[in-house]
Amino acid sequence: MAFSFQLQKKCLHTQARVGTWSTPHGLVETPRFMPVGTLATVKGLTPAQLETTGAQMILANTYHLHLQPGETIIEAAGGLHEFMGWNGPILTDSGGFQVFSLSELRKIREIGVTFRSPRDGRIIELTPERSIHIQNALGADVIMAFDECPPGNADYDTVAAATDRTYRWLERCIKAHQRPHDQALFGIVQGGIYPKLRSDAVSALIPLDLPGYAIGGVSVGEEPALVRDIVKLTTPLLPVSKPRYLMGVGTYKEMVMAIASGIDLFDCVIPTRFGRHGTALVAGERWNLKNAQFREDFTPLDPECPCYTCQTFSRAYLNHLVRSQEMLGYILLSLHNVTELVRFTQRIREAILKDRFTQEFGHWL
């Protein structure tokens, strides 16, 4: 079997859990944060640098890669791993989220979604079959079902209809999937902020016995407290023996709360986006490295961080680079930020293993 998920440990006080997930391109130790490489590059980092962050699985975006360079080129290159020089596990999203974010440009029908390419204006149709076809060509270890993502403020009936359609589309995705032996297709739980829709969605998914499940349609504009409630309610309903992925979430607090509910995997663009804006994630805070307080601060960014940035440079140097708008500043901060979030989930993992999760991370709950 190319995929197997071993549950190693369960927290005594919460739903938190530790797992080891085997994929065709290596192990993923959960819980774990996954950095995002939208266009087959985690912005600013070489694969060699990325490896030093402790990242195991990374993301890439089907929608963006379809537009540029196109899946045909990536397939001809030998797949995404070969193309981008990353030999670890990769997950591709389905393109659904991006297509549904282009609200003015799209038209949704039962068959799929049509939209105008923001690149060259041509009409593109994305269907469940097309999304899976593209993801089969890209060749990531994990691929995602093509789902309908209604906005965070959508009413019950709209969300109910989208959730039903997501299920019908999932059935089509499963049928279209040509590489189940080496690509794990995850189902996505939709249902917005409505507990009944979420639990109905999970009930419908379970009999399909998919290799993993994601919770989608969170962090799309609704209240953070609602996100937490939905994750808390939905996650424990999912099969214990399969990896669980909370899509698009990657702040400290949200991750701790989701892990306490039984989530294993996270992704977020925050660490590299912050890096490009001169912001560092340090000890749970956001620091703007441009601030004058760092001008003559010759201490490391985070003395406890093992990353190259923290081991080599001072806050004063990072301040200088950011003030000078030097590329190296964005690189070094992105490297630190990715390391920081991966390491945060890694530390949670170790705490769960030692039965110390609530002692060490309870203040986030």
Next chain:
Amino acid sequence: MAFSFQLQKKCLHTQARVGTWSTPHGLVETPRFMPVGTLATVKGLTPAQLETTGAQMILANTYHLHLQPGETIIEAAGGLHEFMGWNGPILTDSGGFQVFSLSELRKIREIGVTFRSPRDGRIIELTPERSIHIQNALGADVIMAFDECPPGNADYDTVAAATDRTYRWLERCIKAHQRPHDQALFGIVQGGIYPKLRSDAVSALIPLDLPGYAIGGVSVGEEPALVRDIVKLTTPLLPVSKPRYLMGVGTYKEMVMAIASGIDLFDCVIPTRFGRHGTALVAGERWNLKNAQFREDFTPLDPECPCYTCQTFSRAYLNHLVRSQEMLGYILLSLHNVTELVRFTQRIREAILKDRFTQEFGHWL
């Protein structure tokens, strides 16, 4: 002695030579190309990446570092090496070239130059003493005399006056220099395109017995053929036992011609500037990686290049990154380009050692 220059080999047919130069931060094997790290960063590269390029000595700019972050901060950090995390040899220019390029902003007097800071509008005075004071604070292994650089089209009398003043300023630089034990002060030969002024300048410099000499005021707008003539005429007049540095030159052809005249060291911003524009230096040519011809070219950028870029990625991936304006594209091309120019001078070095310089590189002459 912190500095010693050992001549290892002389070409039988040209003035080309191989040397090993010992500095407080390590060896420099000449001839060698030096990448430019204007603001204490070779744009886009970490010091660890820079080390893999084979670069030994790198440059930083006194003028730019004086404006941001200021030499006081760098001195407080423990000097430039410590500040930027580069433990190899560093050379700082004097700031003269940059100040004289700001033609509308400056006022030249015997005492020095005043100009308005492009950063905050305040009036700054740069004198020979001030330049050396700043360079002593920065702490590079090699520092440059503060010279007057007339434009490439200046007439004989203007250049003669500037050359005389450069000599008087050099005497003041020598007097002001506080760290001759661990910072080598190079004199700069000016004289424009006028052979007599160049040879007079060299004659005046020789009795000062400086630890090294630079040829300045070339590649400032004059005809390439004139640059070559001046280098060919001037270089052999310089003391054989001291390193010779041709400032601001770093194209394949110019370097081969200058090496044939006896030059040891080069610097140029081309490799990183080209990298940021999606251009690669390959086998003596300039390739625009954005070109459609590379879209489905899955071969390495340069199959013979040992750099990380060429060892890991295809032209198709680089094309994708450049088209997507991804930072990683600029990083990987800069890494390759710096490696390429350092390796080019390294290959010339090996050819001279094997008495094969004219056979292998004669077609450039």
